Amino acid sequence: xxxxxxxxxxxxxxxxxxxxxxxxxxxxxxxxxxxxxxxxxxxxxxxxxxxxxxxxxxxxxxxxxxxxxxxxxxxxxxxxxxxxxxxxxxxxxxxxxxxxxxxxxxxxxxxxxxxxxxxxxxxxxxxxxxxxxxxxxxxxxxxxxxxxxxxxxxxxxxxxxxxxxxxxxxxxxxxxxxxxxxxxxxxxxxxxxxxxxxxxxxxxxxxxxxxxxxxxxxxxxxxxxxxxxxxxxxxxxxxxxxxxxxxxxxxxxxxxxxxxxxxxxxxxxxxxxxxxxxxxxxxxxxxxxxxxxxxxxxxxxxxxxxxxxxxxxxxxxxxxxxxxxxxxxx
Numbered sequence: 001x002x003x004x005x006x007x008x009x010x011x012x013x014x015x016x017x018x019x020x021x022x023x024x025x026x027x028x029x030x031x032x033x034x035x036x037x038x039x040x041x042x043x044x045x046x047x048x049x050x051x052x053x054x055x056x057x058x059x060x061x062x063x064x065x066x067x068x069x070x071x072x073x074x075x076x077x078x079x080x081x082x083x084x085x086x087x088x089x090x091x092x093x094x095x096x097x098x099x100x101x102x103x104x105x106x107x108x109x110x111x112x113x114x115x116x117x118x119x120x121x122x123x124x125x126x127x128x129x130x131x132x133x134x135x136x137x138x139x140x141x142x143x144x145x146x147x148x149x150x151x152x153x154x155x156x157x158x159x160x161x162x163x164x165x166x167x168x169x170x171x172x173x174x175x176x177x178x179x180x181x182x183x184x185x186x187x188x189x190x191x192x193x194x195x196x197x198x199x200x201x202x203x204x205x206x207x208x209x210x211x212x213x214x215x216x217x218x219x220x221x222x223x224x225x226x227x228x229x230x231x232x233x234x235x236x237x238x239x240x241x242x243x244x245x246x247x248x249x250x251x252x253x254x255x256x257x258x259x260x261x262x263x264x265x266x267x268x269x270x271x272x273x274x275x276x277x278x279x280x281x282x283x284x285x286x287x288x289x290x291x292x293x294x295x296x297x298x299x300x301x302x303x304x305x306x307x308x309x310x311x312x313x314x315x316x317x318x319x320x321x322x323x324x325x326x327x328x329x330x
Contacts, residue, residue, distance in 0.1 A: 046166025050306030056158035065146030067133035088113035119175035124215035127156025128184030155222025199271035222300035232264030238278035
């Protein structure tokens with residue numbers, strides 16, 4: 001009888017401790033969630049200035065076509081490094097050489113900027129800063145001249161520079177890394193080995209420990225009649241991130257994000273998917289001036305740049321706390 005009473009007492013004690021532990025865990029989780037929500041709400045969302053972003057676009061194009069190894073390419077590199085250094089906690093230049101066509105050695109540089117270095121939770125934002133060395137789609141026939149690259153190149157960089165300016169004014173609640181890819185548009189049509197050179201190099205050399213929650217790549221996001229569909233590879237590899245961004249845009253009333261899926265596009269984001277980083281490509285591929293000498297700033301608008309920038313800032317400063325994979329333990 002004593003053994004039975006002792007067994008009952010032990011069982012009740014264990015159950016009580018177990019319930020208490022579970023209750024403590026629940027309270028800790030709620031407290032952690034509350035702290036995270038408070039952190040997001042307490043940090044003001046920076047204002048995105050579309051006109052300022054457009055000026056960044058024009059400034060890049062003013063250097064001339066930023067084809068690899070050109071003087072404009074070198075001058076723009078110095079400008080982008082200097083501009084990001086005004087806003088970021090740190091800026092690094094990742095230099096690398098790639099054998100090009102006809103024995104040419106391409107001197108390429110990825111530009112990497114970090115914000116809120118103390119946060120282990122990180123978001124990666126990217127765009128390519130080079131421009132294409134040939135106008136394959138020039139009306140009347142291909143022309144062996146580099147394109148201005150206003151939409152295809154400068155637009156994504158312009159948005160990220162303006163966002164970087166906002167990060168300086170109101171530091172983000174999570175860590176943000178910006179990478180400006182070089183050599184994205186070097187390859188001849190159909191030769192995928194020579195596209196996305198900067199993203200491929202970074203992906204092959206990135207630290208194993210670096211694993212952002214997700215990445216967003218910006219490409220061809222400045223044209224006046226901007227419509228961003230859900231790119232095919234993004235839907236396949238990062239459907240939850242697509243949903244996060246498009247839900248945010250819908251809640252904000254930003255109509256440039258359209259609810260349809262496009263064909264998969266071989267772009268920088270795919271190189272990140274290949275190393276286990278969920279990546280979304282924001283791209284409007286329906287652009288009549290693509291890979292022509294007419295890809296100039298007058299085809300772009302501050303309103304289009306602002307639409308992308310405002311949504312991404314809202315994602316980082318507010319919507320991210322609802323992301324299913326945002327770990328409270330981080």
